[in-house]
Amino acid sequence: MKEPTQTLQFVAEVSSNHQADLSRSLQFIETAAALGCDAVKFQLFRVQDLFADEILRKSKEHRVREAWELPLTFLPELSNCASEKGISFACTPFYLKAVEQLYPFVDFYKIASYELLWTDLLSACAETGKPLVLSTGMATLEEIDHAVESYSKAGGQELALLHCVSGYPTPVNQCNLAAIGTLTARYGCSVGWSDHSVSRAVISRAIHHWGASMIEFHLDLDGCGDEFRSGHCWLPNQIGPVIRETHDAILADGNGDKTPMPSEMGDREWRADPKDGLRPRLNVRQNWREAKCAQ
Numbered sequence: 443m444k445e446p447t448q449t450l451q452f453v454a455e456v457s458s459n460h461q462a463d464l465s466r467s468l469q470f471i472e473t474a475a476a477l478g479c480d481a482v483k484f485q486l487f488r489v490q491d492l493f494a495d496e497i498l499r500k501s502k503e504h505r506v507r508e509a510w511e512l513p514l515t516f517l518p519e520l521s522n523c524a525s526e527k528g529i530s531f532a533c534t535p536f537y538l539k540a541v542e543q544l545y546p547f548v549d550f551y552k553i554a555s556y557e558l559l560w561t562d563l564l565s566a567c568a569e570t571g572k573p574l575v576l577s578t579g580m581a582t583l584e585e586i587d588h589a590v591e592s593y594s595k596a597g598g599q600e601l602a603l604l605h606c607v608s609g610y611p612t613p614v615n616q617c618n619l620a621a622i623g624t625l626t627a628r629y630g631c632s633v634g635w636s637d638h639s640v641s642r643a644v645i646s647r648a649i650h651h652w653g654a655s656m657i658e659f660h661l662d663l664d665g666c667g668d669e670f671r672s673g674h675c676w677l678p679n680q681i682g683p684v685i686r687e688t689h690d691a692i693l694a695d696g697n698g699d700k701t702p703m704p705s706e707m708g709d710r711e712w713r714a715d716p717k718d719g720l721r722p723r724l725n726v727r728q729n730w731r732e733a734k735c736a737q
Contacts, residue, residue, distance in 0.1 A: 461667070541563070579608030635649075640680070661675065
């Protein structure tokens, strides 16, 4: 039989927990790599380009998010650090020019659920030729159809979808993981799970039952990140065992051939001999007799 075909990537989403601090941002990358993640992802937004003026004029809650912005000057160092640690560097563009600004540094783009309807942003990512991961929180199948079609029409070649529930945190009984199967059957592309549940059981089910090929999760280093209080972020000591156990579980699948494993080869000749039902096999007993005589 063939080797298992399931591939799996863990992507650590830093979101706004970096606190616009370069040293802390680099620590996120180092931590993600140490945890066994395959990629780390940041977000590039400008509050003035994210929310309409009507909102910003009246909502201090939205204006203060300027402190969450990732400085453009961080990008070269973050990208280099990820490369040195052997993991991919990704980022979510939240304004059109961000696609161009990120291009020299990212291995792939990620579009957030809130921007799924923005065809121009999808097209801009597609035109770069780089892979795109698209979250589908709050979306209907018709809306996802339009997004996938828009990406393809713009020349996009490598698309992965993430089933997502944009609740922060997401109650376990609302995760609707069966939608992973729905998206896989409908679009025939790689489909994963963007986690806001902070539940080991949910991640395990998404991977081992529904075949999720990517798990994106929000990471915080110490509980001091700006988004940690919302209750949808994992700490390193929480997600680390999940990643290790998941990789062990996949490794345990093997290739399905029913043949003796290296760890049991030494016991094969100690099975009961078919001639008399006694252990070990006759040839082993003969060797023991000869060895005793030699002594």
